[in-house]
């Protein structure tokens with residue numbers, strides 16, 4: 001009797017183990033697939049995009065979103081600010097590169113939906129000099145991607161961001177740590 005019981009236990013243990021293995025395999029596969037989707041922007045695509053996309057124009061001093069930014073960050077020195085709808089809602093947002101006490105930072109000001117109220121992303125490190133902003137919907141889907149390039153003592157770097165939940169998420173980049 002006890003041998004049969006042990007046998008049953010071991011069969012159940014094997015079944016449970018098999019189920020766990022299958023679940024882990026599925027989880028791992030979906031993680032890998034997601035990774036694959038996120039890494040669609042590779043070095044070649046990034047380089048081509050930067051070469052072929054013109055630089056975004058700086059907004060004038062009296063730009064309405066720039067005024068909102070200055071009211072919120074009165075001590076930040078704006079180095080470059082460019083308008084584009086980077087949240088794919090049809091309303092302009094503003095990508096601002098500014099000099100703050102802690103160094104140069106990029107902050108994205110996004111429209112809340114009424115062209116009057118705006119959200120601010122957390123400041124992220126920005127290049128020290130020769131900052132440029134480009135906008136291009138690289139994957140031709142959803143949000144327009146933001147490309148920031150710059151230099152520090154001749155070291156060139158760039159990063160490609162996409163706005164996700166109000167924050168610029170770094171999709172691909174190179175040398176950014178050397179130029180920030």
Ligand SMILES: [Ca+2]
Pocket residue numbers: 084085086087088089090091092093110111
């Ligand atoms: Ca927008």
Ligand SMILES: [Ca+2]
Pocket residue numbers: 137138139140141142143144145
């Ligand atoms: Ca896109």
